[in-house]
Amino acid sequence: MxxxxxxxxxxxxxxxxxxxxxxxxxxxxxxxxxxxxxxxxxxxxxxxxxxxxxxxxxxxxxxxxxxxxxxxxxxxxxxxxxxxxxxxxxxxxxxxxxxxxxxxxxxxxxxxxxxxxxxxxxxxxxxxxxxxxxxxxxxxxxxxxxxVAADEVCLTPREMDVLRLVARGLHNRQIAQALTVTVRTVEGHLASIFGKLGVDSRTEAVIYGLEHHWLDLGADDVGG
Amino acid sequence: MxxxxxxxxxxxxxxxxxxxxxxxxxxxxxxxxxxxxxxxxxxxxxxxxxxxxxxxxxxxxxxxxxxxxxxxxxxxxxxxxxxxxxxxxxxxxxxxxxxxxxxxxxxxxxxxxxxxxxxxxxxxxxxxxxxxxxxxxxxxxxxxxxxVAADEVCLTPREMDVLRLVARGLHNRQIAQALTVTVRTVEGHLASIFGKLGVDSRTEAVIYGLEHHWLDLGADDVGG
DNA sequence: GCCGAAATAGGGGTTTCCCTCGATGCGCTG
DNA sequence: CAGCGCATCGAGGGAAACCCCTATTTCGGC
Structure with a gap:
């Protein structure tokens, strides 16, 4: 050196x-x-x-x-x-x-x-x-x-799609439309998300996602 | 000078x-x-x-x-x-x-x-x-x-209490217990909050609160 | 002393959410 | 190929959540 x-x-x-x-x-x-x-x-x-x-x-x-x-x-x-x-x-x-x-x-x-x-x-x-x-x-x-890193939960791409839309305040029906699937499918993904994150409501899931920086609020500073 | x-x-x-x-x-x-x-x-x-x-x-x-x-x-x-x-x-x-x-x-x-x-x-x-x-x-x-500042909505203190608990993922029943009121009262406050914020779900209300810096995620850096 | 706003609460109803059972097809990997 | 994870749907039901209307009490202000 x-x-x-x-x-x-x-x-x-x-x-x-x-x-x-x-x-x-x-x-x-x-x-x-x-x-x-x-x-x-x-x-x-x-x-x-x-x-x-x-x-x-x-x-x-x-x-x-x-x-x-x-x-x-x-x-x-x-x-x-x-x-x-x-x-x-x-x-x-x-x-x-x-x-x-x-x-x-x-x-x-x-x-x-x-x-x-x-x-x-x-x-x-x-x-x-x-x-x-x-x-x-x-x-x-x-x-x-x-x-610690191993027990880090990992959502599938589709589950992330759903979670992102949940975090924008959409209802299951609207999410289903946005992803061109049925409401049942959205519910299925959500059930899976809840299980992985250890929560039992969409609101908690959104909070989890925000706290772990998987989601952002669309606005805020985002490095700038 | x-x-x-x-x-x-x-x-x-x-x-x-x-x-x-x-x-x-x-x-x-x-x-x-x-x-x-x-x-x-x-x-x-x-x-x-x-x-x-x-x-x-x-x-x-x-x-x-x-x-x-x-x-x-x-x-x-x-x-x-x-x-x-x-x-x-x-x-x-x-x-x-x-x-x-x-x-x-x-x-x-x-x-x-x-x-x-x-x-x-x-x-x-x-x-x-x-x-x-x-x-x-x-x-x-x-x-x-x-x-713009005038049309800024303003929640009452009690409504903020409710919103903060909603933003921690609590259900209405749990919020009611936390505030020692009935579930109906919590629903009443929530309805009022929805009306003021122009949203129609607890998740949207939380997002609104976060975007407007009324709430924080308890964690995060707090100090930009 | 009356008026409005806030907090409280109920009745009764619709919608959405969430859970527990499933099932199918598809792609990848051992 | 035999699994396994993923994505996709279905039935059925119970529990929240959400909506509209009403009502009481309390409290501060004009």
Missing amino acids: ADTISVVIVDDHTMVREGTRRILDGEPDISVVGEAGDGTEALALAARLKPDVILLDIRIPLLGGIEVAQRVRGIAPDTKVIVLTAYDDDDYVLAAMEAGTAGYLPKTVRAAEVVDAVRAVAAGETVLHPSIARKIARFWRRGTIQS | ADTISVVIVDDHTMVREGTRRILDGEPDISVVGEAGDGTEALALAARLKPDVILLDIRIPLLGGIEVAQRVRGIAPDTKVIVLTAYDDDDYVLAAMEAGTAGYLPKTVRAAEVVDAVRAVAAGETVLHPSIARKIARFWRRGTIQS
């Missing part, structure tokens, strides 16, 4: 990117070599620059941060990824861990901690913010992260 | 605050005099420092950004507020306008634009990002912002 650590910053908020850049460029041993505002851009930069470290936000357009992290392993195996995000849901943290990231920090940390984290992962260490580490530990005690 | 513009930065993400601070402190005519990580802290700083400009995030703990903006008018009338946030929902934009803010910028803008905005509002101008301005214009054409 060179004596200066090359870093790429990925965040859809330009303000945040530029602020982070100034923080890191203020360090003599760190050099920001690129910025990306969405997932595909991030992968392109990773492939071209193969930086030592990528600071990666989770909620970015075009490609989710988790997927970016996974693919970076393939295209730039020596690049370490630090997830730096506002979101610290269990799902995000676990998914990031499985994607082989070298660190996970909430955006509430101080700048100095991020600088330290960059140096640490560049040196081969793993950096978890205490609050995140606690989360992990909790799951670990419950039987390893793998098993 | 001094020759240097005093600025307070409000954001719950320390990283973002420090990055923004470095951007602004790099300007000779701008001086960051304080940072706050939540709403109450922001008001305390506003009262004590009476800065020329406050850069304010919307989703902050303890007190929402909109409410902070409203109160700042009372405690520091000469202070201009620029909303700088990841969220650009109609509701947020309109609420911010009504709260008397001097600008509204998405976090996707470049640092230079924020710097310009700070100077502009300090000079008494109003700064709207083009994307935000379009939003406003759309509502304006539909009959002024006031009327």
